[in-house]
Amino acid sequence: MRTSIATVCLSGTLEEKMRACAAAGFDGIEIFEQDLLVSPHSPEDIRALAASLGLSLDLYQPFRDFEGVSEDLLEANLYRAEAKFSLMNRLGADTMLVCSNVATASIDDDGVAASQLRRLGEVAAGYGIRLAYEALAWGRYVNDYEHAQRIVDLADHPNVGTCLDSFHILSRGADPSGIEKIPAEKIFFVQLADAPELSLDVLSWSRHYRVFPGEGAFDLTAFMVHLVRSGYNGPVSLEVFNDVFRQTSEDRTAVDAMRSLIWLEERTSVRLAEQNQLSGNDAGSRRYPMDLATLPAVAEPTGFNFAEVLAEDPGDVEGMLFQLGFSCVGTHRTKPVRLWSAGGARVIINQQQARGLAPAISALGLDVQDPPAAASRAVQLKAQPVSRRSQADEAVLQAVSAPDSTEIFLCEATGDGTVAWAEEFGSDGVVEGEPLITHIDHINLSQPWQHFDEAVLFYESTLSLVPRASQEVPSPMGLVRSQVMCSSDGAVRLALNIAPMALEQSGSHGGPEYPQHVAFGCSDVVALARQARQRGLDFLPVPDNYYEDLQARFRLDAALLENLQSLNLLYDRDEDGEFLHFYTATVGNVFFEVVERRSRYDGYGAPNAPVRLASQYQRVRSGSRDGAS
Template identity: 40%
Template sequence: MIRTSIATVSLSGTLEQKLTAIAAAGFDGFEIFEPDFIGSALTPAALASRAADLGLSIDLYQPFRDLDSTDEAQYARNLVRAEHKFDLMEQLGCDTILVCSSPLPSAVRDDDRLAAQLHGLAERAHRRGIRVAYEALAWGAHVNTYRHAWNIVAAVDHPALGTCLDSFHILSRGDDPAGIRDIPGEKIFFLQLADAPAMAMDVLQWSRHYRKFPGQGTFDLAAFGAHVHATGYAGPWSLEIFNDVFRQSSTGRTAADAHRSLRHLQEQVATRMPGSAGLFVPPARPDIDGVVSLRIAAGPDRAAQLRTMLGSIGFGYAGRHREHELELWRHGELTVAVDATSDTAWTAPAAGTPLPVLSQIGIRSADPDAWEARALALEVPAHEVELPGAVSESADPAADVVRLRVTEATSIDLRGPASRAAWREAFEPQSQPLALPSLLTGVDHVALAVRPDDWDGIMLRLRSVFGMQPNEGVDIPDSVGQLRSQSLTMTGTGSASPLRISLNMVPGCPAGPEHPTAIRRGGVSHVAFTCADIFATAAELVTLGHRRPAISANYYDDLVTRFDLDPQILWQMREFGILYDADGGGEYFQLFTETVGADLFFEIVQRVGDYRGQGELNSAVRVAAHLRAGC
């Protein structure tokens, strides 16, 4: 199996805390980042002993900067500095040092001279049993591509000198990593991996502040990893992540996410290289068949308002749980469970989360147990796979349902075939069958509020466990600030509609019912239902007592300038408060309810053609309308 490693710079805390978290997360070793060692009270011998006690190897000492110099006297001093590092590495029991290409004005700009200086270092390292991994910094003054670094290493042709491949330095420049396959695997002395979001900024600042774990950014690390694996490289796959948020977050949680990201990446590489040895492959994702139920934790204070809102969009009361404060509301095949439980520690696991909140998303699956096995293989903690003590939807807590936590407040329930009967048995049915309009046809997407420090971990969980694919994220300025929104999609089977989840990051949200952002924004979380005819649906909702926030007339005046809409359709949109968007693939119509409490609202949408978005650009208009309505 592939060995896993992580640079200590990737985590918060003291060096001792970092090592404990690295071992607990399942890593085989670590890179010691020199500033972490220098700031530690541990002696080299104590650090080596601590690593051994934890079962960790010290895989790399880094970084050694600015070796080469056009000033020969400075180069000589640099060699003396290197010898001191070799002394330290011998005490640590570490045999590989990372040497970066120089970004200084004094960097050597002649390949032959640079090769000679690297040869001099390699000779000294070889005498000490140490290997030198030469890395091209993306901002290096002379050597700034992996091909150039490899050409220098090949020219030196010394057993103690190899190259280090860093995915960030390669992919941030837009370099084609296919050339990695031309490098012999035994000459790749080390591999460092980092993902990153697409950003238009100075590459040095991008590197120092915005790196992420694999599966949290936009780099094609699966292709990159496949190229490396094809060379026969046998060293550790290591993470070197410079990220301001990670350096302030929980050390243990970040380390666990880091190790999960490497497992996720290996699975992606294995998909591209079937039959390749050594790669981690978790149980496959079973098929899903769409969203079948939603559970909303309203608590006793918001339950009445939620019932009224559901009734105004065509849902009817269908029964009460035989044992718990849980009501069933139906609209055709759509099911919403209204949870009026007073124990909000259960209904909303995140302490202080404003109610109501979408607490469960039910998805039909032929094999929930396989989902459980997959989640555990990808190191989702067991207590987040099955919630101990949670009230079941049925009399049997294990009735063919596996619950996977997504956010602190929301889980995804994978429901097997037997859960349908268990659900029916759990509720006292209405004496008279429901007579409801058939307006809504399914669930288009759900949107969840996410705290900034939870964002990357949730993104990784959705992508690794559920295989959700991210769409392009958007930053939305609105009446109270700026909202970061990222949608992800998981495709179902057959005729099932895809599962779409939008993550909405609001600074400080959710931070409790007293938090001003939660109150002033006028809704962050929502459920969007689909319909076949938005105008017929809107007209019917009026008869049901639906109350909508008033959309500004300025919005519709602007639509005329942006889209070639039929005047009759535009008039109907004004009449019913319907918003509109279009892209190259199709059109999107949407209307909203008022909010229930500070945060939750419902949306009804119609997709025409192959529209890919979720009307994100209309969010600012929606927020303003909710604020004017006092939501």
């Protein structure tokens, strides 16, 4: 599949955008006209730069408000178009996007629109230019792709074809299956964009909230299946208007964009193969002109192997782990790293390269069936590999960096709870006895607001984690958006949070400016809380008002309510079961949670999140040792 991207997707100058696209691996680009107009470089300079970067100039866009106009206005439009054709010859681009008229159209007549497009095609042919006619979703008379194609058919000119844009098609709820009926040679260009489900007018939705494939709610895989079946084999380009993307690093955005296309290409290949198999056609997607690449197929992770906290002075963190019932297994034989374990939960305390850093979650390990294949898949999806210094007799762990710089280690699942790398700490990683803590239940990672969608796509595409419905939780300084990424069996639960901007700006530590935490699964949270209290654990306090409301909502047994209140425990219940949990104080940028799931409860105590956020905020305001919240 030939990949392309519109320069309007990225921040920076045209030259910076081009270099970022080339570095990310795109085959070509669309030149958005405004980017060229404000560039100090000539079209010839841009053409030479594209050639040196190995980028084709696939499209020049947009040419607006041409068809359906009076004869006088048509003449002016043809003059304007000819000037653009001449510029495109200098630039070296041979296809121009022509948007359906939204402003000056005064004649609602397909025959008139077609004849005017034919005249434009005749002029374009003299310059070797093709015209890709696109139905804008808010076009005055032409606003769906099938209508646009009927006009292209009526124009009946070899230099006039259609441009298919997934946003304009799917935002109107149109059925994309009609794409298969369009002759492949008349599909001149294809643009892709995803989008979240929003109740907005389609123009505002389009101009501000488009995202890359896999980061929104559209079924772009189905769209691509219809496109491939049409026989189209030209560029597949991204055209995303997004306020956030145009404020962030063009290099990072280009990588995110390329990852989305690689992932979509694989999903399309898999969907086609599945449909062909169901229909009895075993030839697969290779029978179509568009060649779709695939990635190493890997199973979803089966559990958490470990969590790592990086800190210059981890004393308070290790003290909390001891109070929660963890045991220090040992110190690494060559590095200032310690391993703490309780049941199947392992926490690594790392002091390497931590000068001046407050405690923060720096890495997590996931159990996977085939670590090399999982790492290969992640790297092919543009993840950056992570290497750590190791001796010849030490385990070599596969790892990649997530968008927020958290290191993701891909560890071999053994099934018996042992871990080979624990030998370097003088242990097999298994603690004797039956500790109350049994495993890591979930990990909560804060995300920079401008990279949240990127993070969701990263974990879904590289690790096959499925996003659940997102939630917004109120805090004293704004809403916190939370998105859980989960394996199908719930063995891996990763919560991604966007902190309110005011909270992010209030941070003063070297790590994330919004606290993150590790939640441990427990067999008896009441017993563990009592044990932790005896060992001096600093619980996050819960206000009495919370317990009054709790009783009003659930009519709890008096003894249970007393236990909850005396131990700062929180409670939730639904039709599937009960959820009891508590939080520790925050040290630096990290805190811990202990949870007990009763019966089939599968949530995270969402009604209690505002209580936690408010309590953490109060602690910061009162000058306690909590690092940030």
